[in-house]
Amino acid sequence: MSRDIVEPEEARIYGIGYRSWKRSFQPNSKRFLFLTWEEIKLIARPRWPLYVFISLRLIFFIFEVLGILNAPPSGIPFEQYIPFKQFYFSRLINSGSPMLGLTDVLLVFYAGSSVLSRDRLSGAYSLYFSRPLTRLEYLAVKFSAVAFYVLSFTWLPAIYIYLALGSAYDFKPVDYLKWEYLQYLVAVLGYGLLIILLLTSFVLLLSSYLKKGWYVGVILVALPIVSSIVYSILVPLEVQNPSIYVGPFASSIYILAWFLDIDKTVLVENFGLFDATLITSVSYVGSMSASIILALIAVFLGVLFVRIRSLEVV
Amino acid sequence: MAKSPLIVFEHVTKWYSGNVIGLNQCSATIGKGITGLLGPNGAGKSTFLKLATGQIYPNIGQVSIFGVNPFANTGIFTKVGYCPEQDAFWSWMTGKEFLVNLSLVHGFSKKEAKDEAKRVLEIVGLDDARADRRIVTYSKGMRQRVKVAQAMIGDPELLILDEPFAGADPITRAYLGKVFEKLKKKGVSILISSHVLHEVEAFASQIKLIYRGRLLAEGPVKRIRQLIYDHPHRIFIKTKSPRKLAQHLIIEPSVSSVEISNGGKNSSLWVLSKNPYEFYRTLPKILIDTGIPVEEFQSVDDNLQAVFDYLISR
Incomplete structure (x- = not known):
């Protein structure tokens, strides 16, 4: 029995060859924005964590409004209550941590813990690193996507507390934009940015080394616990400025106080921060802590870049 | 050039x-x-x-x-x-x-x-x-x-x-x-x-x-x-109809022997060919004519191994 030889269907070739692109590629900034947006969509793709985080923010919002309305003792109008910035500060630190609390740590963990390990395990490194995309650009995309995703949630309470407080203090619409008040919102957003950049760079660094995302979670939970244990040892010893030695987790409150220009005595008398008696001044501890955080961000990102730069796609 | x-x-x-x-x-x-x-x-x-x-x-x-x-x-x-x-x-x-x-x-x-x-x-x-x-x-x-x-x-x-x-x-x-x-x-x-x-x-x-x-x-x-090609060539074919495919293959001049392994649903064939070039040209025709679906197809490297053994032993 003889058979015909099968010829496969004819291949079609369009313009392949030594064709050089006469057109230039789009600017790197546009590509960066596109890739960052794609990465954000990827982080937000599983819907239920997104709904959980949004729900938590809404619940905090309701509690905030109720908390603000019930804050002044009855009969005392808001204008005669504590100054705006103090009230803002108190809502941020005393109302179940609506900002930079557990939710935000969970957010950073969720968004960033597997962002690099996922690419490593899925083989996506070989897709990215066989394109004219530098490793620095790749890292910048990942970092920006995680930071933006988390910040969109983290900044939300800062904004709605500002708006709710403004309403309580009888702000006219134009008052919200007056620098006299707006500076406090900017300070709080800046504080949030600082902390989220620190957490994001730390989590991405861990993600580049660890094989499983939940390892990152363990470290994220362990660090504040260890910090508070060390802090509780230092305070009875009356070590001056103990929070500086313990690190960002203990000192962040002083950064916020420094940004909002809250006095040391106010911290002790109005907020019961008796540890504040050990500090030299709010501005000293705040500025030192902010500097340490900036230095840590630089170190984390530097190590991360060296790590990605020398990474082999095995 | x-x-x-x-x-x-x-x-x-x-x-x-x-x-x-x-x-x-x-x-x-x-x-x-x-x-x-x-x-x-x-x-x-x-x-x-x-x-x-x-x-x-x-x-x-x-x-x-x-x-x-x-x-x-x-x-x-x-x-x-x-x-x-x-x-x-x-x-x-x-x-x-x-x-x-x-x-x-x-x-x-x-x-x-x-x-x-x-x-x-x-x-x-x-x-x-x-x-x-x-x-x-x-x-x-x-x-x-x-x-x-x-x-x-x-x-x-x-x-x-x-x-x-x-x-x-x-x-x-x-x-x-x-x-x-x-x-x-x-x-x-x-x-x-x-x-x-x-x-x-x-x-x-x-x-x-x-x-x-x-x-x-x-x-x-x-x-x-x-x-x-001085050495025999072994080909692995995974199909749900191994016996039917074997019937068609064994009559091909390029096929020396056909062996069926695991007679169940996930059966496969081992084909030995002395003229693989001819075999690879005729196989698609057989598959199209008979409509037998092939799940996996692999040319194992035994023949190449034999060449390497030969080259090393020289």
Whole structure:
């Protein structure tokens, strides 16, 4: 029995060859924005964590409004209550941590813990690193996507507390934009940015080394616990400025106080921060802590870049 | 045309953790045209290609591609397209979305990226409804086509393809073979790895045999083919109708014997051929005529192993 030889269907070739692109590629900034947006969509793709985080923010919002309305003792109008910035500060630190609390740590963990390990395990490194995309650009995309995703949630309470407080203090619409008040919102957003950049760079660094995302979670939970244990040892010893030695987790409150220009005595008398008696001044501890955080961000990102730069796609 | 080599390996040694040697004192040059990199599984082919594309770096020696060190040098990928061996997909996307996204990573604008995805899909014969299906639903053959397509994004001068035929059905193999032939005619250089000579002999002008991390032989395809086809060739076919397929195969002059293993649902055939070239040309016709579906198809490297044994023992 003889058979015909099968010829496969004819291949079609369009313009392949030594064709050089006469057109230039789009600017790197546009590509960066596109890739960052794609990465954000990827982080937000599983819907239920997104709904959980949004729900938590809404619940905090309701509690905030109720908390603000019930804050002044009855009969005392808001204008005669504590100054705006103090009230803002108190809502941020005393109302179940609506900002930079557990939710935000969970957010950073969720968004960033597997962002690099996922690419490593899925083989996506070989897709990215066989394109004219530098490793620095790749890292910048990942970092920006995680930071933006988390910040969109983290900044939300800062904004709605500002708006709710403004309403309580009888702000006219134009008052919200007056620098006299707006500076406090900017300070709080800046504080949030600082902390989220620190957490994001730390989590991405861990993600580049660890094989499983939940390892990152363990470290994220362990660090504040260890910090508070060390802090509780230092305070009875009356070590001056103990929070500086313990690190960002203990000192962040002083950064916020420094940004909002809250006095040391106010911290002790109005907020019961008796540890504040050990500090030299709010501005000293705040500025030192902010500097340490900036230095840590630089170190984390530097190590991360060296790590990605020398990474082999095995 | 200048005869400057595209890729140069100078005394390159690469080892992995655990003292596993990937490549051992390998010196080679890859020129223009199509070069087949042949060797059994674990011979060092993927290591060779990863070194050439800068996915990994050599422990000893130097690698250059287009005259530059490729490691983490993503600029070369304006000229080089790389198809990795392992599946690396964003499998929740459709084939078209995947290629559009990679085109955007490459630096194309949105409009150009769509055109580019369409172009490469046409080349690999997926420019139909299948392109709009999610990759997760693709057969192995379709995945291979998409992988090859992504390597062609940006019209590279040099394609580096790591086992593009692995696991693909005979029709896909034949189709891609035709594509590479056409590319060759258009002046595109290709470095393609395989563990079976017949897969590359139709279009490769030069063959490099690699074994246990060492370059064992190199030369024109005719000489290598003669060397290899002196030995019997074994082919593995996984099908739900092994007996029916065996009936049709055994009457073929190119088939020496057919063996059925595991008589259940997941049965497979082992075919021994003395004339594999003829066998690979007639098999697609048999499959089309009989309508027997093939789930997996592999040319095992026993025959190549025999050649290597012969070369080593000389």
